[in-house]
Amino acid sequence: MKIRVERDASVREVLEESFPETSKTHIRKMLRYGCVSVDGAVVRHPQFMLRAGWEVEIKKYKDREGRQQKAPFKILYEDDILMAVYKPAGILSSGRTTERVRSMFGMVNQYVTQSSRGKLRAYTVHRLDREVSGILLFAKTEEAKFFLQEHWTEVDKRYFALVHGIPPERQGTLQSWLKENARQVVYSLENEVPGAKWAVTRYRWLDSYTWEGRKVDVPGEPASARPGREASPAVPLRSLSDADLFSLLEIKLETGRKNQIRVHLADMGCSIVGDRKYGGGQDDKVKRTIRLLAYSISFPHPVQQRRVHVETRMPDGFVWIGQTHEY
Helix, strand or coil: CEEECCCCEEHHHHHHHHCCCCCHHHHHHHHHCCCEEECCEECCCCCCEECCCCEEEECCHHHCCCCCCCCCCEEEEECCCEEEEEECCCCECCCCCCCCCCEHHHHHHHHHHHHCCCCCCCEECCCCCCCCEEEEEEECCHHHHHHHHHCHHHCEEEEEEEEECCCCCCEEEEEEEEEECCCCCEEEECCCCCCCEEEEEEEEEEEEECCCCCEEECCCCCCCCCCCCCCCCCEEHHHCCHHHCEEEEEEEECCCCCCHHHHHHHHCCCCECCCHHHCCCCCCCCCCCCCEEEEEEEEECCCCCCEEEEECCCCCCCCCCCCCCCC
């Protein structure tokens, strides 16, 4: 079934007007399960803007394209030109997927190509360190990729980081020149030298925790509404040694340099838990999974006059050092 759009409106509004007797829940399912497409591309986001004169195609669930192509990764947002996915720690952001090495680009590109029957492919917009988990953005057209990269200063990226100790200030800005040595280790410099790049990282303290994920009662700080592993009473700060104290920080990037967050937090004396490359968790009891999660991204849409906000929740056990779940 095909519908001709009579006025500029969101795809949700067009579907509700075209199917007045259909429930809003059913319309959301039509979008979620890939039954709605525009110009051959599946549209899943309800606020995707349609223009007058465009044609929308509605297919039954069993007849939709790519119905047998299930993504081997978690899709957080998708429309006809963009896709935001969840990247687990330990997987490369870019590069080809082989039998021995997996990359998000390889998996996303295969999914997009097969789902569109060869009409589209994936383009890498930005990267996350291999050890970092969280939201990764891809474009389905070269134009969308270039637009986002040219407007990258308008992108808001936020992270959760679990670090050793408590930062000296509850919030602040970390900045330095960063340079990479021959061993691929990034380090800070006070002054600019050839090859160095300026980096700015903002942080905000949220909570402190024990080894078992119990909240710590930090004097002078109100209790956060962010839940810990359980609702047991907070542990007094004075009863803990530095080795048993961890803090959850929210990080906002002003620049996007390689290993930037990891280096800046280590410079502050609060290395990320599990980040052995930059001093976090030399103890064998700390798993090498780095507790750094890219949990939020907001960016201008390349085609529509709106901003897109994508967010993923903090995994269960993220603040509990003694657990074994991989992120």
